[in-house]
Amino acid sequence: MIEVSENKCHGGTQGVYRHRSRACSCDMTFGLFMPDPDFGEHVPVLWYLSGLTCTHENAMIKAGAQRWAAEHGIALVFPDTSPRGESVPDDDSHDLGQGAGFYLNATEAPWSSHFHMWDYVAHELNNLVCGEFPIDGDRQSIMGHSMGGHGALTLAMGLEGRFRSVSAFAPICNPTASEWGRRQLRAYLGDDESLWRKHDATFLMLEKGFDGPVLIDTGTEDQFFDRLGTDKFLEAVARRKQQVSFRLQAGYDHSYFFVSTFMEEHFDFHSEALGRQ
């Protein structure tokens, strides 16, 4: 692992690091904010998964999250959204290939050679940051935006016991029925739609739910609202009787202006779950 950059930020350190990834068979870059060391030897960690087209950098710059991570004494990881590089397959559209990993392990050519973002985030990067930095791996929570909200919800439900809380901004939450999902799931996982379900938050909610609190914000003016599948996900939440706080925020769209507005409340939410009042 090499250091790309480190900057002091809100009393802590915003770092960017690069490492060779076995899961993705390429070099991967991630952002990590560590709060002021005065918080103690090992701090809890919150994952932020980004949306389509983003690298590790977008949220690091635009989400305004370090302010609250610093206040609560929480480490914050910003993974990339896909494998990268000239040798990595890509597609001309913005929502398949590089920048659009969908947080799953592809099984179909040409994607299966590199696109293993589930294993990367869930295992490889987790082991790396918990091993290299003073992070308490027993206290983890996860959040995400759009495709990253999909990732946060599916990882939280799929990795039972890993995360204490999960939140999302405008998550894609029923991709097996959406323009943002069906094409990608078919490309990455093949034609057997039954294999898609473990990457669909609505199915996961109906089948197992999440053993902890869930917070979701979506804007009423979200320009991609019809691609998110919010209606079916909410129906599943009610059927599951999932502990949840769901808000449709009047006038907000899909942008980071929306995400940054509610970031403080998402940190309050995770901070309580992480015992970090």
Next chain:
Amino acid sequence: MIEVSENKCHGGTQGVYRHRSRACSCDMTFGLFMPDPDFGEHVPVLWYLSGLTCTHENAMIKAGAQRWAAEHGIALVFPDTSPRGESVPDDDSHDLGQGAGFYLNATEAPWSSHFHMWDYVAHELNNLVCGEFPIDGDRQSIMGHSMGGHGALTLAMGLEGRFRSVSAFAPICNPTASEWGRRQLRAYLGDDESLWRKHDATFLMLEKGFDGPVLIDTGTEDQFFDRLGTDKFLEAVARRKQQVSFRLQAGYDHSYFFVSTFMEEHFDFHSEALGRQ
């Protein structure tokens, strides 16, 4: 109108009053909390609609609402849930007849002689309290519990422009499909199910929504969860893109212990909508 009782409470006055109701063709009793007169000549008003079996008195005693009405300077009305008296029809079950008016105007015998709770709450009692007390009728919001949550949601969406905000605790929100609804709607409104829809919050949400913020809390351990229709209502909320905050509160049931827990937050919500921060 006669005064049944007046008690000083949190610096204001908790009154109980009785009057002859034209809408219900019987004497009706209601509770009204008025905050400290120091708040000014005319204060905004919040309606609290109660659930099955309740009179005007249950919430007045158990919801812990006056504390917050006093702090925010808001009048609080507690209507009864049905017409009352020996001459008023009734049923042996707890969820039809007296104590179970469902906030509608019955058209079917024997109920049509007295059961006009929609007109009573929406018009007659509104005119009475706004005329007899220093209340600003242009600043109204509404809340309710269970059947009263149904009433709050249907009145808020049915009386466009009347209420600035609406909230509910464990509302019945899809009664046309529920054990708490189908029997009563048939008894009160007859067999034509198309006439039931204007008293079903899920249909109203799909058709028109609410022009303001909505807050709903329901407990994950609500013993009547399956009668509430929460899943279909949430699906409608998402389809409507309704400004909403919906929370499933872990471990809470259907009782006033649940209602009172979140009353402060409901007042914060309405207070903001009523310009009363």
